[in-house]
Amino acid sequence: MKNKISHILILVLLLIGLISCETSYVDIPADDELLDGTIDGLSSSQLSQFLRGDAAVNEVFTRETGLGSTFVGTSCINCHAGDGKGHLFTTLTRFGQVDETGNKFLNQGGPQLQNRALPGFLPEQIPVGATFSKFTPPAFSGLGFLQNVSDTDLLAMQDPNDSDGDGISGTVNWIIIPSYSIPSSTSITKNGKHIGRFGKKASAFDLLHQSVNAYNQDMGITSFFSPIDHYSNLEIDSEVATNKVNDVVFYLNVLKAPIQRNQNDNEVNKGKQLFKQINCTGCHKSELTTGYSPISPLSFKTFSPYTDLLLHDMGAGLDDGYTEGSAKTFEWKTPALWGIGLSENSQGGNYFLMHDGRARSIEEAIIMHGGEAINSKNAFQNLSETDKNALLKFIKSL
Template sequence: MAVAWLALATPPTIDTSEEKPGGDTTVFEEGLNAFSFPAANLDEEGRTNFAIGNSFFRRNWVEAPSSTSARDGLGPHFIARSCGGCHVQDGRGAPPNTFKNGITAEQPIGLLFRLSVLDAQGAPQHEPTYGEQFTNSAVQDVRPEGKVRIRYTELPGQFADGTRYSLRQPHYRFTDLGYGPMQPGTLVSPRIAPQMPGVGLIDAITEADILANVQQQAGRSDGIHGMANRVFNPFAGKDVVGRFGWKANTGSLAHQSAAAFNGDIGITSEKFPREDCTPKQKDCAAAPRGGEKGGSEIDNATLKKVIQYQATLAVPARRGYDNVDVRRGQALFAQAQCAVCHRPSHTTGASAFPSLRGQKITPYTDLLLHDMGKGLADGRPDGLANGQQWRTPPLWGIGLIPDVNNHSFLLHDGRARNTLEAILWHGGEADAARQEVLKMPKADRDALVKFVNSL
């Protein structure tokens, strides 16, 4: 099939509106700050709120008690001191990349680890000693939960034309445990911090649009059958379709943001009022709390500004969208059925932010859960998601990650060192697409990668 594309006199045409993946919110920016601009159509008031939210997104929170009660309450356990600590330059996190004797020599920041154990009925529960999330930092007089060690083994393979490649398989271990051993059989799920631009537009996609993807795929004969996760959204006060997180385990940008403040930085809010201190972590429970008069450590007004900042981060325009190789790569992307899960376009619906409403956008995601095979499995259920399912991640901005964050590590744990490796890790429902790529000659592979990196 790949050879047929090489024989085409002219590549298929594309919709020129794809140059602006965020619709009217799109900005024409590249380089280090490409992910950090406000939506192009944001009004003056919106830009003022954007700047205020940005300050709380980037600045470090401090330990309590502090003279600055608006920013105290860090921890007791935490991964980062700010949102920007994981999402550097509003970009993508990465696993540690320095090694000693084959093991990572640094502690991860933009890579977190969810923990759970299965009860007698097979339902996931928080690990009894270390809770829902492993944290490797702590405030004074509180023990860190421990350290993360990562090593990789190389898995060699080759394309049909004989070209060799190698994929790296991660292995995780927890050491220097502060509160004793974990329960045997603990399930561990690594999660990298994704790039931020466009999250407000994703939030504005209607549930009906997401569920339509389920119906469209239900009748397929090739085994590509995505499903929606359903989660309780504390801001809506009800179960909703999940859309954020690597397993679509949060139901809105507000839900995702407040949960991350709580789990990653240790900052409480109205909807997440408790620290994740387990019964064995008595020093954690006894640590001072921030905020005023025992209230939330981040108040509703400040949290709202942070959410608005994230929601109105602009998606950068595509580069070379009309390049002949990019256009041919897009045709190959569709031919290999990649565009079934990575659905190109949506139109946004209602939003608290007028600039995001009614925008034709091209995030390249169906926001559904798909079985990605044993190679990528974490074995950990999350809502309706099983241990082999992952949400289809949006692809927009992927080609600018090296400019913004000086790396190209992809997938949910950063194991893929580049776009092609990420494709080759696809299995399960995407295995047929992977097989098509393995058959492609180098010119086609290069065109495919060039297209993805133009997004």
């Protein structure tokens, strides 16, 4: 009898264990639900470099490992959780420039505010008289494709005099590049300046430029490329190895592009047609093509970022009185829309859209468009509720 009871108890415990295992099982997210992962076609050595870059992006700096006396974050993932967009708590504050003559507050901490400090130091304050703007950190995914769109293609998309009469112009941001950025043989110059394509104002030339700035300005980490400590203004030894910076740049280059979801959904496809019909594609281009890249899987690829990488007048409502490069204070680079439907995942379950996160929904972001986008905004507002919902569903699928 005791043996029977023991056997029954064992069977009950086994069943409970099986049920527990079954109920605790979590499905692996589909590829189109994730922002991380590599582009296809990388070699084994390239995959190894990607993993080194991934580790570097996740590295947390401390006082002992070079964290600046003043800083914004202690690691890349502080601002780019899951390779995604940042939120209100990770916004950067940029200040001190009002036109293309340059930043007048570089000797007072500009262009970026370091709002945190190690014990014994004081966080920076915005100098009296300096205009400023807040920037939410962008997502990392698909950047290698954007870097490899040719200058020729970018210039071809410009329409500074609105020759087609659609109310949209668009211009590139001509910037002075740092000495460590090496332009390709196809890079186009104008009066010694090159075309920027990264950052809210398209003021960073390439992913190396963007990464070096982030190490120095966000974390106070000096490098071979940028050896000046932003707190003391003195040149000091590198606090991050050059090969580690290069690994991060490679990592950013080969992160896969976001994959559109629900592509066969009828409402999504209707929304896609409406998106084109009201000329959102005048700025948010549905297709771009890369040129040659030394990373061969990025060469000559057509992709769908929904951006033109150009500056556009977005109206007085989005004019913060601050700028970078040759951009006007009311001009902003068209943000890529791919991955926007997943941005809630890295933004704490909420949307924080536009350059500073002021919009809490996609619809609110559309309504905030002005300037060159006013006609498209008005057309959106005149849509029926059914059509609005279809268009919004399409954008969320990106």
